[in-house]
Amino acid sequence: MTWASNIADLLAGHGIRPGDRVAVTGPRGAAVVAAMLATVSAGATYVPLDVEYPVRRLEHMAADSEARLLLFSGDEPAFDLRAQAVRIPDAPDLSDQEAIAALSRLSCRPDLPVYVIYTSGSTGLPKGVALPHRCVDNMAAWQWQHSVRPDLRTAQFAPLNFDVWFQEVLGTLCGGGTLVVMPEFLRRDPIALLDWLADHRIERLFLPYVALHMLAVAAEAADSLEHLALAEVNTAGEQLVCTPAVRELFRRLPGCRLNNHYGQSESAMVTVHTLTGSSDDWPALPPIGRPLSGCEILVDPTEPGEPSVGELLVAGAPLSVGYLHQPELNAERYVTLDRTTPQGHRRAFRTGDLVRVEGDTVHLLSRIDNEVKIRGVRVNPLEVDACLLEQPGIVEAVTVVVDIAQGSRQLRAAVTSDVGVGEFDAARVLKALTELLPEQFIPVSITVLPELPHTPSGKADRAAVAAALAPSSP
Template sequence: EAQAARAPDAIAIVHGDETISYGELNARANRLARRLMLQGIGPDVVVGLALERGVPMMVALLAVLKAGGAYLPLDPDYPAERLAHMLGDSGARLLLTQATLQERFAPVLEGSGAEAWLLDAAVGEGSGDAANLDIAIDPENLVYVIYTSGSTGLPKGVMVRHGAVANFLATMAERPGIAREDRVLGLTSLSFDIAVLELWLPLTHGAQIVLADRATAHDPAALKAVVVRHGVTMIQATPSSWRMLLDHDGAGTWLGEGCRVLSGGEALAPDLARRLTALGGEVWNLYGPTETTVWSARHRLDAADPSPMIGAPIGNTTLYVLDGDLNLAPVGVAGELFIGGEGLARGYWNRAALSAERFIPDPFGSAGQRLYRTGDLARWRGDGVLEHVGRADHQVKIRGHRIELGEIEARLRAEPGVRDSVVVAQELGGSRQLVGYVSGDDALDGAGLRAALGAVLPDYMVPSRVMVLPQLPLTPNGKIDRKALPQPDARPADAQRVAPRNPTEAALATIWAELLQHDEVGVTDNFFELGGDSLVAVQLVGRIKRDLARDLPLKRLFQLTTIETMASALAADPLVNTRSDDIAAMFDALNEVEFAHE
């Protein structure tokens, strides 16, 4: 509101060819906020948001907060069952969405008791008073509720406070810093909390958001064009996404001079850290769980020392490395990382017992202060920099998403015929991927189990491969021995590679081999078992479009998992290239698939 008063004509958001000024954005949000208040939206009242990336999404976000409410992001790509749980569990009675998503969310709304508002309908945001509202907000009131993976088989909602977000924005404005002249790339889905930096930090400092739509966000060439066209000065992305971008253009010549590079959401590999620092601009490694509000620590890398450390805490944040008795671990000794300070969330929605387990009393602070137990192992270096060591539990990060392996295991055990299950993260085909192992009936089929998981879990939580074993290996004390699980082979040892038999198969084999970094690829090999994931799938669709002049819908790729079936489908539909000049066409299926940034 202060920025809108200072410079109402300044551009707040650029989205494709559309722009909106601070004054107009503020006025539209005020009108919608008044409509929301008439529906009883106020402090700690949750409002569901299911909107495509664009100006209406930003209007809705601001309006919910202006009315005093808290937003619940609902990604249209998630399975309906998961969305229904999130909407029902949150108690949201209102869902802001669009006509294009109405059919998708019909089964989600069923039985939830929530009403859907279509923001692109005639009534839309309303046409009433556009003046600022005067709503009292307490630092303890909720800004948003974001659901993360849960070990019980159902996601859990993290309740994030206004005070925590305000503290986060204030300290990030100092380092890495932001100015009115900055243009920040809005790359991340609203369902991933790191979007808070990309959306709120620019708007609170008079800077500009360059909002990338879903198609552009996953097409390296299109994304590069957006960055160049708008002179983007700050880009935040996960290491998986940075690797995808640099693999497309390793020189990084499309990054403007002085463009700040922010990486977080998963561990930054040393080789990628070196590639990023070689670009010449500022490079920041960021760390923090959802429960402590986006980022809790930061570390600036440089060419002389590109080591990707956790670094030091952001403002009003404490980092403790503790042993099993909650005593401070000496410098150089690994222990579990606990986080305290202003960034802590209120807890988990309707999960008091779990909140008490993860948010413990601060033994080093005053009465009422808490620490969040991260489950990460870390150690302090002699120079006061914090180094990440690993995990203390069975939680992993895949393409920036924190995943409770227990949730996937619970889903597997719920399938008919499965007696027991375990899921691990392994390095396959040059990337970190999930592999599931089950025991049970002889009729169990790994591919069938994988398909069943795809119906109830986001794509990033579906294992690349599910192996059926006679029984799971056990340790002497009867627990599953994860270290004794067999390493999955991309191609069984007794299977022979089937060579390409026609030009289309040969061309596809070349593309697959390059993207998956394999010397040879057979036409019956499975894309996902060779190490393919959603990020690589996007690149594959782009290469097919470029090299074969075919528009293969992305959702078809998840059905055509071999070169043999893919080539047959392309041959059977000679008209699939009719929209070859439309970059967005190859992403028509994105409403059904979850990707790395989300």
């Protein structure tokens, strides 16, 4: 009996049946992975609850998901539950071959939800979205088939409630690779992370752009990177910016390739762009690439005369079942199309992302609700970020739109710097931007912060930055 099989027997003993939901919580580690595999093998739906989240958020997720059971490792949960809590049993002795064989026997029905994951909601509480086998299987199969090797040693970097966690775990185990669980504190310590990657001979890494940039900055202080075994880096969750530090990192890792992934919690992985050739020639804002097999993308133009620019819609294999207990939101975001698509689909997800399509390649522009025109000119804040990050002394940069009066908006930027606040010359940086960008793209101010706020998944929290930079009320 394997570890996952033992846990599956425990679930059956507690009356868990196909279609039930099982919540799982605990520190990052093999126990959580085994509990996920056991839940899926029982035909139930896995609901991750990240112990790093606030108690109120966890209680909402546990209640909203209607989980029938909670499996936990480590300390007993500190939040109130409506379900029985059961400790995950210890691991038995088993070989890697037994574990892989057990994984290959997991039950699979295309429409059966594999997991429910919670994403930000406009009400201040997260909303749950259910991802079925046809979606998750498509993502996992693509991952191990597309990688430089299917059996790579992969770091388990993503937080429990981030959808990339499933790409790391399933994309590695399904290809016969080794998943190396990373200590939680390393997510916030790029210098120590660099040493850990070398010590554990990590070959594949998934991380958000912000974390990649900070890792690249940390690597600049290293005399050599020959001790690293990295063969593949995958970034997702937000627009990739090829900063000077990122270019230098891959210049010093000529055997390592960089994949830019795109997807949402509601549609898993949709497109990918692999950067090739000299990193010196990479664009500052790489495209998000082409759709995976089984995925169809559509563009709903936002303006007449520009059919290649508009909101991105996703159809086919990546689509989730929908939001839990949110019929109005499902009707708004998961739409029935007027006519069948070229690949035979009638249902699509409105991503809310503004894109431009050139040939068969997709470029991410911004969020539809963050699209801004300054004096009649469409401005992409990400392009401003990229130019800021080219300036000496700037480590991180986020450009946001702030409302200064009704109908009046401005661009403002927040940065972190490796020079003292009193030594940072914002006027010099703004002058440098005028040589790179049109007038409408220049932020009215640059504010140096001790650190930029981030979401739990590691993305830059643009809403928090905008709130911090907004003008004070009179």
